[in-house]
Amino acid sequence: xxxxxxxxxxxxxxxxxxxxxxxxxxxxxxxxxxxxxxxxxxxxxxxxxxxxxxxxxxxxxxxxxxxxxxxxxxxxxxxxxxxxxxxxxxxxxxxxxxxxxxxxxxxxxxxxxxxxxxxxxxxxxxxxxxxxxxxxxxxxxxxxxxxxxxxxxxxxxxxxxxxxxxxxxxxxxxxxxxxxxxxxxxxxxxxxxxxxxxxxxxxxxxxxxxxxxxxxxxxxxxxxxxxxxxxxxxxxxxxxxxxxxxxxxxxxxxxxxxxxxxxxxxxxxxxxxxxxxxxxxxxxxxxxxxxxxxxxxxxxxxxxxxxxxxxxxxxxxxxxxxxxxxxxxxxxxxxxxxxxxxxxxxxxxxxxxxxxxxxxxxxxxxxxxxxxxxxxxxxxxxxxxxx
Amino acid sequence: xxxxxxxxxxxxxxxxxxxxxxxxxxxxxxxxxxxxxxxxxxxxxxxxxxxxxxxxxxxxxxxxxxxxxxxxxxxxxxxxxxxxxxxxxxxxxxxxxxxxxxxxxxxxxxxxxxxxxxxxxxxxxxxxxxxxxxxxxxxxxxxxxxxxxxxxxxxxxxxxxxxxxxxxxxxxxxxxxxxxxxxxxxxxxxxxxxxxxxxxxxxxxxxxxxxxxxxxxxxxxxxxxxxxxxxxxxxxxxxxxxxxxxxxxxxxxxxxxxxxxxxxxxxxxxxxxxxxxxxxxxxxxxxxxxxxxxxxxxxxxxxxxxxxxxxxxxxxxxxxxxxxxxxxxxxxxxxxxxxxx
Numbered sequence: 098x099x100x101x102x103x104x105x106x107x108x109x110x111x112x113x114x115x116x117x118x119x120x121x122x123x124x125x126x127x128x129x130x131x132x133x134x135x136x137x138x139x140x141x142x143x144x145x146x147x148x149x150x151x152x153x154x155x156x157x158x159x160x161x162x163x164x165x166x167x168x169x170x171x172x173x174x175x176x177x178x179x180x181x182x183x184x185x186x187x188x189x190x191x192x193x194x195x196x197x198x199x200x201x202x203x204x205x206x207x208x209x210x211x212x213x214x215x216x217x218x219x220x221x222x223x224x225x226x227x228x229x230x231x232x233x234x235x236x237x238x239x240x241x242x243x244x245x246x247x248x249x250x251x252x253x254x255x256x257x258x259x260x261x262x263x264x265x266x267x268x269x270x271x272x273x274x275x276x277x278x279x280x281x282x283x284x285x286x287x288x289x290x291x292x293x294x295x296x297x298x299x300x301x302x303x304x305x306x307x308x309x310x311x312x313x314x315x316x317x318x319x320x321x322x323x324x325x326x327x328x329x330x331x332x333x334x335x336x337x338x339x340x341x342x343x344x345x346x347x348x349x350x351x352x353x354x355x356x357x358x359x360x361x362x363x364x365x366x367x368x369x370x371x372x373x374x375x376x377x378x379x380x381x382x383x384x385x386x387x388x389x390x391x392x393x394x395x396x397x398x399x400x401x402x403x404x405x406x407x408x409x410x411x412x413x414x415x416x417x418x419x420x421x422x423x424x425x426x427x428x429x430x431x432x433x434x435x436x437x438x439x440x441x442x443x444x445x446x447x448x449x450x451x452x453x454x455x456x457x458x459x460x461x462x463x464x465x466x467x468x469x470x471x472x473x474x475x476x477x478x479x480x481x482x483x484x
Numbered sequence: 485x486x487x488x489x490x491x492x493x494x495x496x497x498x499x500x501x502x503x504x505x506x507x508x509x510x511x512x513x514x515x516x517x518x519x520x521x522x523x524x525x526x527x528x529x530x531x532x533x534x535x536x537x538x539x540x541x542x543x544x545x546x547x548x549x550x551x552x553x554x555x556x557x558x559x560x561x562x563x564x565x566x567x568x569x570x571x572x573x574x575x576x577x578x579x580x581x582x583x584x585x586x587x588x589x590x591x592x593x594x595x596x597x598x599x600x601x602x603x604x605x606x607x608x609x610x611x612x613x614x615x616x617x618x619x620x621x622x623x624x625x626x627x628x629x630x631x632x633x634x635x636x637x638x639x640x641x642x643x644x645x646x647x648x649x650x651x652x653x654x655x656x657x658x659x660x661x662x663x664x665x666x667x668x669x670x671x672x673x674x675x676x677x678x679x680x681x682x683x684x685x686x687x688x689x690x691x692x693x694x695x696x697x698x699x700x701x702x703x704x705x706x707x708x709x710x711x712x713x714x715x716x717x718x719x720x721x722x723x724x725x726x727x728x729x730x731x732x733x734x735x736x737x738x739x740x741x742x743x744x745x746x747x748x749x750x751x752x753x754x755x756x757x758x759x760x761x762x763x764x765x766x767x768x769x770x771x772x773x774x775x776x777x778x779x780x781x782x783x784x785x786x787x788x789x790x791x792x793x794x795x796x797x798x799x800x801x802x803x804x805x806x807x808x809x810x811x812x813x814x815x816x817x818x819x820x821x822x823x824x825x
Contacts, residue, residue: 146671158646232672342680344707344800350680357666357678357687364672389582389597417604436597436705439799 132293134158137308139229142316143325144359149311150232150243152252155304157311160291165309168278168289168302170476174261175213176269176277184213186266186306187476188261189222193469195401196225196313200415202398207415208407216265218377221412226400226468228253233364237410238381238393253307258299271299278302283481314470315400316359323462324359330462337459340452344439347424347446347456351437352396361463362398366390368434370428371409380410391433400463417460422454486707562647562770566608566618567640569775569824570629572599574782581631583697584703589787592794594696594706596782600630600677601690603778604663606655608645611765615654616645626663628674636673640773647770651763653778653821658689658710658757683802684712692785696794706799708785710812713754713805754805756812762821775824788817 137157141147151157152153168174170188172183185369188315189210190196200208211217220237228235234242235256249258260266261274278284278297285295291422292301320338322328322480340346342355352369354361365380372392375382383392408414414423428438440446468474556806572579572768574586584595604626606618619624620641630636658664664686669675691710768774786792792810801807 144667144670146675148671317760339682342682344709344802347799350678355678356681356685357669358675363676387582402727430702432703434705436695436707439705440702441700442702442704 098419130290132289133290133305134160136155137162137312138270139312139314142314142321142359144357145227145316145359146230148232149229151229151311152254153309155252157308158291158363160287161305161310164284164287164307165307166474167477167480168306169309171480171483173277173281174269174274174302175267176261176274177213178277182213183322186310189266190225192471192474192476193404195221195404195469199404200406201479207412214262214264217458218265220410221407223395223397223406224401225310225313226315227360228313230360230362234384234395238379239337239366239395240379242384252288253310254303257303257306261299264410274318275299275302281482282482285479296412297350313474315465316448317467318465319340319402320459321359321465324356331458333455333458334462335459336452337455337457338462340448340456341459343473347421347452348440349399349424349456353399357425360398361400362396364395366393366395367437368393368431368433369396369424370430370438370441371413371423373431374430375431375433377410388418392431393433393435399460401458401465401469403464404469416441417457418453421448421456424448425453495812497673557793561642564647564768564770565773566641566645566768567638567773567775567824568606568778570576570637570639570778570780572596572631572780572782572786573680576781579631579782584697586783588696588783588794589791590793590795592696592786594694594794596694598631599690599692599780599782600628600632600673600688601672601692601780602658602677602687603627603629603639604656604659606639606653608653608768609651609721610646611649612650613651619643626659628677630673633673639778645768647768650768650774651784652761652765653776654759654761657815658759659686660757661755664712664757669736679711679802682750683714686712689757692782704794704799705783706794706797707801708811709800709802710756710808711802711817713756713808714750715754715805716803717749717751745802756805756808758812758815760816760819762819764821764823766823777822777824779822780821781818781820784818785811785814788814790814 100274137159139157155161162270165262165478167185172185172188174186175182175184177183188207189198191199191202193199194202198205198208198210202210204270205211208221209217210222223237233239233341241250241252241256243251249255261271263268274434275297285297288297288301288305289295291305292402294301302362319328319330319334323330337347338355341353342350349355350358352363352365352367368381368391374462375391375392377383381390384390397405403417406412406415406417408417408420414420415434425445425448428434430441436442501510579596579599582595582597584593586595587593593615599687605616605627606627608618609615618639618641619625627639630634664679666678666681666685666687667678669687674687677691679686691709693705694708695703695705698704744755762778766774766776790810790813792814797804797807801811
């Protein structure tokens with residue numbers, strides 16, 4: 098008897114193992130993985146701000162960013178599956194074009210984009226670069242800002258929502274989009290991992306995309322390596338840097354940064370003397386109500402600016418050369434022109450051809466190939482429902 | 485026992501009953517005495533029944549009093565706070581931005597759009613000459629003031645200063661040489677004040693932006709920016725330096741001015757910071773906040789000691805040391821300290 102009893106625990110354990118093995122095979126008992134999102138550590142590049150614009154209710158997580166990347170690139174974000182009706186953030190925000198459409202876009206001629214309804218956007222596309230450091234308002238007129246009384250116009254999350262709905266963009270319906278993604282294999286599981294629920298809400302879709310957008314960091318251009326003391330600029334680039342950061346030169350730095358502000362923008366709004374009559378219903382004046390802000394728009398970052406055409410809020414300049422010519426000779430006086438445009442009565446900063454070449458050479462040092470080719474920012478090889 | 489003050493009708497405040505650094509037994513003795521004496525007085529006024537009910541309450545109150553006495557006995561000094569409200573005035577009136585309603589001493593009609601500046605090494609000067617550094621939450625005496633950011637117009641750190649009489653305040657306008665280091669601020673809005681490396685690096689001490697009506701009757705922008713000045717190599721005069729970039733000895737460069745096509749090299753830098761001393765007595769009372777008003781009289785930048793004429797200096801002066809020099813000579817007289825409201 099005693100000999101037999103010795104085997105009982107072993108038999109019992111074996112039976113348990115058998116059960117577990119069976120359950121694996123039959124997939125009867127498969128508890129959901131624990132909801133333990135991994136914090137996403139955003140590295141602060143040299144001399145970059147340490148303060149990040151991340152809403153408290155949407156911290157960066159590895160899972161959220163991964164999901165956001167899928168959604169950013171998934172054309173079904175339009176809420177439609179027909180090949181002609183696919184549209185996502187990446188339709189206009191193309192990585193190799195600095196997350197802009199690019200002037201040579203096959204559909205959006207000259208870089209002017211239109212939505213699924215055919216309607217063109219009011220302003221041209223702004224790049225998605227280093228936005229986690231923008232606390233001054235998103236968009237050309239900064240109408241999405243942190244302490245906006247309208248809680249639906251504050252953050253990147255809100256811009257995502259607007260982009261899905263707006264006729265000049267995806268022209269979709271958030272409920273339909275949500276339902277579509279709920280039906281796609283793999284997505285509910287990713288939502289569970291990112292937000293603790295496999296019941297997809299559009300709010301969580303917007304949150305995930307916003308998380309991904311906040312990780313798009315450009316900080317390894319030649320100018321960054323120069324600022325870190327790792328690489329020297331050429332003589333022409335150095336001349337351009339001096340012109341860029343001197344009032345008697347090209348005078349760019351007050352709005353577009355430099356050594357002390359490697360974002361190469363203040364993210365603030367200026368009337369830079371393009372016009373004398375201001376009737377755009379979506380200028381900075383539309384946000385602040387201050388008549389002195391008529392005709393004022395965001396100074397965009399100059400990182401990868403050579404890819405960011407067409408230039409200015411309305412895309413009036415196709416090339417960087419045209420922009421440099423404008424700041425040199427074509428600046429126009431108005432009551433609203435920003436005081437920082439102190440060359441206005443001379444029509445601009447009066448750069449000579451060689452100075453223009455130097456400024457352009459310097460601006461080229463803001464070109465960040467690593468950003469434009471970073472696989473973490475690129476299109477996923479396949480989407481969660483694809484084998 | 486000799487230094488112990490007993491219950492005395494002349495003492496208005498119970499906290500004053502024990503003024504000395506008594507030892508605990510002495511205090512306990514005094515408490516007993518106090519209870520006894522007070523108890524007798526109260527007994528004279530109340531019937532025994534009432535007293536029985538009140539006695540626990542009174543005991544607790546007395547214990548609290550005893551506790552507070554102990555505290556004040558272990559701390560010799562008392563403390564209070566200061567709060568600075570910063571105001572920008574023109575001709576003694578609160579600044580109205582973007583209003584072309586002012587005329588400076590040179591006769592320029594002008595307006596001011598914004599003022600952004602740094603005040604550092606702020607010190608309260610006690611009557612005995614002791615200086616107390618006012619520090620921000622990062623434990624540095626650096627404060628950024630911006631007319632576009634209302635909360636930047638108040639300096640109230642919650643810092644404790646000895647209560648007593650003070651003779652005034654002094655501070656550095658901008659940054660001294662040691663403290664004016666590039667990248668010390670990486671976050672906006674302070675980082676937006678960076679001063680280009682080629683021009684000396686560090687930070688703008690001040691950006692005072694506006695417009696004036698020039699000799700042609702046109703409204704022209706001016707950027708009265710102060711920071712590190714430069715000495716430029718003068719190609720035409722060996723061994724001499726130019727203090728104003730792109731400018732000959734003549735000051736008539738505004739109409740039709742063309743900047744030179746070649747940038748002359750910078751030979752050296754001039755740190756333009758200055759110290760402001762404001763003699764204005766004020767009192768910091770125990771556990772109270774002394775409200776002070778720090779005023780910038782904007783028109784004084786253009787006249788306090790030397791007249792500054794926008795028609796002479798044009799729109800931008802970061803590369804014109806002679807223009808900045810006028811600013812730093814006038815600067816110490818630009819500020820005023822008053823009692824706050």
